[in-house]
C-alpha cells in the first residue's frame with residue numbers, strides 16, 4: 001500500500017488533447033509523479049514526455065502496463081477502448097483512472113467493475129465535475145434543503161465541432177456522438193442531484209454520413225420534478241445549468257461542468273459566490289485518487305462504481321430511446 005510519504009506514480013495511455021491538460025494539473029498535485037507516457041507512436045510519446053517532464057515514454061501501451069514502477073494508469077483514449085485498457089491495466093496490477101464515459105455501455109462497465117473487485121485494484125471514472133469545489137458546495141446546499149424541494153433542472157453542453165469524419169468525436173466505431181461525449185455532463189448533473197429518473201424521453205439529430213448523434217435532447221422525469229437536458233456538436237450556444245427549487249434557484253458560473261462559483265436567488269435577492277478550482281480543474285479528482293489509493297480503497301465514495309454504472313445505464317436508456325447503437329454492440 002502507498003504510504004502518505006511515498007509518491008504516487010502515474011502512467012498515461014494515449015497522448016492526445018485531454019492527456020496534455022491532465023498532465024498540466026498532475027504537476028500541481030503534491031506527491032504525484034508522471035512516471036511514463038505511452039502512445040501508439042514512439043516519437044509522439046517522446047515529445048509528450050519532453051513537454052510534460054515525464055520520466056519515461058513508450059511507443060506501445062502494453063509496454064507501459066508492464067512497467068513495474070507505475071502505480072496508477074490514466075486512460076485517455078477514445079471511449080470504445082476504455083474498457084479494454086482499464087481491464088488490462090488492473091490485470092497488470094495497476095490502479096486506474098479512466099476518462100469519461102468509462103465504457104460505451106453498461107455491459108462493458110460491469111466487466112470493468114468486476115475486474116476491480118477481483119484484482120482489488122482502485123478504479124474510478126474521471127467524472128471530474130464531481131470533485132469540483134463549486135459542485136460540492138451546491139450539492140451540500142441542496143442536501144441541506146436551501147432550495148426547498150427540487151422541481152426543475154436545466155443543463156446544456158454544446159460546441160461546434162470541426163473534427164474530421166474519422167475523429168473520435170464523429171466516428172461511431174470509436175464511440176463518437178454527442179450523448180456519450182458531452183451529454184454525459186447534463187445527465188451527470190441531474191443524476192447526482194436528483195437521482196435516477198423514473199422515466200427518460202429523448203430525441204436526436206444524426207450525422208448524415210457517420211450516423212453519430214450530433215444533437216441529443218433528454219427529459220428526465222422524476223416523481224415530482226423534471227430535468228431538461230441537451231447536448232450538441234453544432235452550435236456554441238452554451239454550457240450552462242440552473243436548478244430550480246420551491247425556495248430558491250441556483251445558476252452555475254462559467255461552464256457548469258467546471259464551474260467557478262454560483263448565484264443563489266432566494267427571497268427576492270441574488271447572492272454570488274466565487275469558488276475557484278485548482279489548475280485546470282483536474283487536480284481535485286487526482287487528489288481523490290491519491291486519497292483512495294493511500295487508504296487501500298478500490299473505489300471512491302464520492303464517485304463510486306455504483307454511480308458510474310447508474311450513469312452509463314441512463315445513457316444506455318437515452319440511446320435506446322433515440323435508436324443509437326455502436327457497431328461493437330451489433331456483434332454482441
Ligand SMILES: NC(=O)c1ccc[n+]([C@@H]2O[C@H](COP(=O)([O-])OP(=O)(O)OC[C@H]3O[C@@H](n4cnc5c(N)ncnc54)[C@H](OP(=O)(O)O)[C@@H]3O)[C@@H](O)[C@H]2O)c1
Pocket residue numbers: 013014015016017018019038039040041044076077078079081099100101126128168174181
Ligand atoms: N474530462 C474531460 O474534460 C475530457 C475532455 C476531453 C476528452 N475527455 C475524454 O478523454 C478521452 C480522449 O479524448 P481527447 O479529446 O483527448 O481525444 P484525442 O485528442 O483524440 O486523443 C485521444 C488519444 O487516444 C489515442 N488513441 C488510441 N486509439 C485511437 C484511435 N483508434 N483513434 C484515435 N486515437 C486513438 C491517441 O493517442 P496516441 O496517438 O498517443 O496513442 C489519441 O491521441 C475521451 O474518452 C473523452 O471523452 C475528457
